[in-house]
Amino acid sequence: MIYPDIPDKDAQAALGVVAIRHGHLEYILKMTVKSLCSLSIEEALKETNKLNAARLRKRIESEAQAILKEGDTLEWLIEMLRRSWQVSDLRNTFIHNIWAKELDGPLLMQNDDYTWRPAPTVQELQLLSDEIQAITKEINTSRLDGKLFAMLEEKKLTTG
Numbered sequence: 001m002i003y004p005d006i007p008d009k010d011a012q013a014a015l016g017v018v019a020i021r022h023g024h025l026e027y028i029l030k031m032t033v034k035s036l037c038s039l040s041i042e043e044a045l046k047e048t049n050k051l052n053a054a055r056l057r058k059r060i061e062s063e064a065q066a067i068l069k070e071g072d073t074l075e076w077l078i079e080m081l082r083r084s085w086q087v088s089d090l091r092n093t094f095i096h097n098i099w100a101k102e103l104d105g106p107l108l109m110q111n112d113d114y115t116w117r118p119a120p121t122v123q124e125l126q127l128l129s130d131e132i133q134a135i136t137k138e139i140n141t142s143r144l145d146g147k148l149f150a151m152l153e154e155k156k157l158t159t160g
Helices: 009-037 041-047 053-068 072-096 122-145 147-159
Strands: 002-004 099-102 107-110 116-118
Touching: 009 041, 009 053, 009 072, 009 122, 009 147, 053 072, 053 147, 072 122, 072 147, 122 147
Parallel strands: none
Antiparallel strands: 002 099, 099 107, 107 116
């Protein structure tokens, strides 16, 4: 018999860090919309207020394709959005699927297909958290003073 359970305190803490870092990623996706659309922070936050990470990625891809048209920067951004989707998907699995135990058995997690698998380890959660942080940092650095920033500045000079 399987019954709902929660992970130990170390796994709970690691899940908390995953959730917080994913919030950081969503914020930087909103700020990427800001950069692409030349909005103020307030305007960007209002426009993206109810958008989840999936909708933010779609908006960014659409705006980037319209503005950048083609090239290495667009390809890089699309790759970053793909990586962002992967970590969001894994985060959603860990946060939204049920955690459970068999009597005197190990902690399990239900998969999207309703089968059971071992729950993620603290190390796996930390690796996910680190990957979310790395993606967030790379996107943010690029939009503030990296390749995305340079490409957007070049587009402004040539169009206006």
